[in-house]
Amino acid sequence: MDIKYNIYYALTSDxxxxxxxxxxxxxxxxxxxxxxxxxxxxxxxxxxxxGGIVNDDDxxxxxxxxxxxxxxxEVATIGSSVVPHFLVRTYGIYRTSNTGMxxxxxxxx
Amino acid sequence: xxxxxxxxxxxxGSVAYIDHGSIPVGTSGTAREIFVRHDGVNPITNCGLYVTxxxxxxxxxxxxxxxxxxxxxxxxxxxxxxxxxxxxPTWPTYGDKSSDxxxxxxxxxxxxxxxxxxxxxxxxxxxxAGVIQPGTSPNVRFKFRIQVPATIVGDPGPAMAFETRxxxxxxx
Numbered sequence: 001m002d003i004k005y006n007i008y009y010a011l012t013s014d015x016x017x018x019x020x021x022x023x024x025x026x027x028x029x030x031x032x033x034x035x036x037x038x039x040x041x042x043x044x045x046x047x048x049x050x051g052g053i054v055n056d057d058d059x060x061x062x063x064x065x066x067x068x069x070x071x072x073x074e075v076a077t078i079g080s081s082v083v084p085h086f087l088v089r090t091y092g093i094y095r096t097s098n099t100g101m102x103x104x105x106x107x108x109x
Numbered sequence: 110x111x112x113x114x115x116x117x118x119x120x121x122g123s124v125a126y127i128d129h130g131s132i133p134v135g136t137s138g139t140a141r142e143i144f145v146r147h148d149g150v151n152p153i154t155n156c157g158l159y160v161t162x163x164x165x166x167x168x169x170x171x172x173x174x175x176x177x178x179x180x181x182x183x184x185x186x187x188x189x190x191x192x193x194x195x196x197x198p199t200w201p202t203y204g205d206k207s208s209d210x211x212x213x214x215x216x217x218x219x220x221x222x223x224x225x226x227x228x229x230x231x232x233x234x235x236x237x238a239g240v241i242q243p244g245t246s247p248n249v250r251f252k253f254r255i256q257v258p259a260t261i262v263g264d265p266g267p268a269m270a271f272e273t274r275x276x277x278x279x280x281x
Contacts, residue, residue: 104128104163104270105129105130105132105255107131108133108134
């Protein structure tokens with residue numbers, strides 16, 4: 001069983017949470033990124049990344065209960081007698097934003 | 110939540126707008142240095158410059174059209190010089206509209222949030238393109254000027270307004 005990840009986003013820490021990826025993501029080295037599409041500008045989002053596995057029924061099974069309290073970029077390692085695995089659980093606020101400076105001028109002769 | 114702070118002096122107070130005054134046809138206005146910082150505790154990433162309408166007055170279409178022009182008489186527009194660390198040696202021209210360190214806003218380049226031009230390290234970034242560290246000093250900075258073409262097509266109107274923006278992402 002391969003370790004997979006799901007990314008969720010929400011407008012409030014209480015949810016509702018929306019799954020960002022079409023299917024569970026493979027493990028990627030630290031520093032890689034995944035682009036979450038469909039977010040609105042100037043909006044604060046809560047992002048949660050949950051590690052888990054895909055079982056024989058193709059269901060995603062998270063290692064931990066989802067969305068339990070604010071954890072700020074916590075990375076934990078847990079063990080298993082069956083398959084060594086680890087957990088990445090990130091809980092942060094992500095903003096897709098823009099802000100500007102107004103300019104004005106007139107055309108001279 | 111993090112706020113982007115635009116200023117006209119390093120570390121100065123926030124400035125909401127710049128009046129570039131009256132710019133004669135066929136000339137460029139005074140290049141203004143713009144400083145940017147933010148108040149987040151973490152870096153902001155994916156920082157990219159683009160221009161857009163101000164208050165939906167639609168002058169931006171005319172201004173981007175000036176940048177599109179390949180004819181010297183009609184060329185102009187909103188020009189960014191991103192080589193702060195090199196002391197801003199070179200500006201775009203009608204025949205050389207962009208490089209790693211300068212560009213004129215035109216169709217497909219700096220004209221929308223998706224076509225934003227990622228800030229290069231030469232704007233004073235500490236490490237990586239598009240990443241503004243918290244509390245950066247001196248601030249990330251660039252110069253900006255407006256070139257009015259020698260030949261104006263139509264009547265663009267009296268005072269023209271638009272907005273420069275930086276899109277960014279922030280994770281707490």
